[in-house]
Amino acid sequence: MFEGTVPLEHYLTLSAVLFVIGIVGVLIRRNVIVVFMSIEIMLNAVNISLIAFDNYLNLSNGQIFSFMVMCVAAAEVSVGLAIIIALHRNKPTVNLDEFNLLKW
């Protein structure tokens, strides 16, 4: 039953499931930090797809692309957390619903 290599569909299914969990996290949570972590889950889910296709097609492009995704994630996290700290200084809360200064 457990013979052979893992088929591509399994990796894609894992990727889709993790991506959906990330979307659910962004939609149902109001805590800024947890929403940010959900975004990280989504980025990771995409990396699985990229590398699974890379392995399937025997290329290096997907790995380069996931490397770039990691660079962008690192940049995004450092700037995003700096923004959260700056926001927290002006308004001591982490609830997303209370940050509504730019809403019309």
Added chain:
Amino acid sequence: MELLIFYPIAGLCVALALGVIFNTSPVGSAMCLIGMMLGLAGIFVLLQAHFIAILQIIIYAGAIMVLFMFVIMLLNLKQTASADWVARDKNRFISILTGVLAVGILYKIIDITFLAELNSSAELPDTFGTVATVGEALFTDFVLPFEVASLLLLAAMIGAVVLAKPKLD
């Protein structure tokens, strides 16, 4: 044999990802996320992308999660109140619409994926996913994106310092 390794790691990753979004304390979420990153590194090893697996551990489980923990400690976040979970009434219509659209898109993706002929993958060479192979591609075909990525990281570094400064003088 590979399947026997894949299923536990994949199950662990999904369980930990659910732990991230359903945990009431941010520190618990961050711990679950670290576990998920390490599990995904295992998945990458299974896909023979060793270089990316090591990067996953160093960058995600190391650097990014340390930054997260640092900010959680800095902001002194407590357990979240139950109000964190309440769906907003104003957005009910949009929520339902988004849910229906997401389910439709996922159904279509699964439909296409299982229609395709995907089980005829070629034999992989031994050099797949090594630092030498990925590095060669990175410094020949993708040297411009690589340099742009370094600029992006520099800009992010300066931006983070400027944003987190108490007051601009």
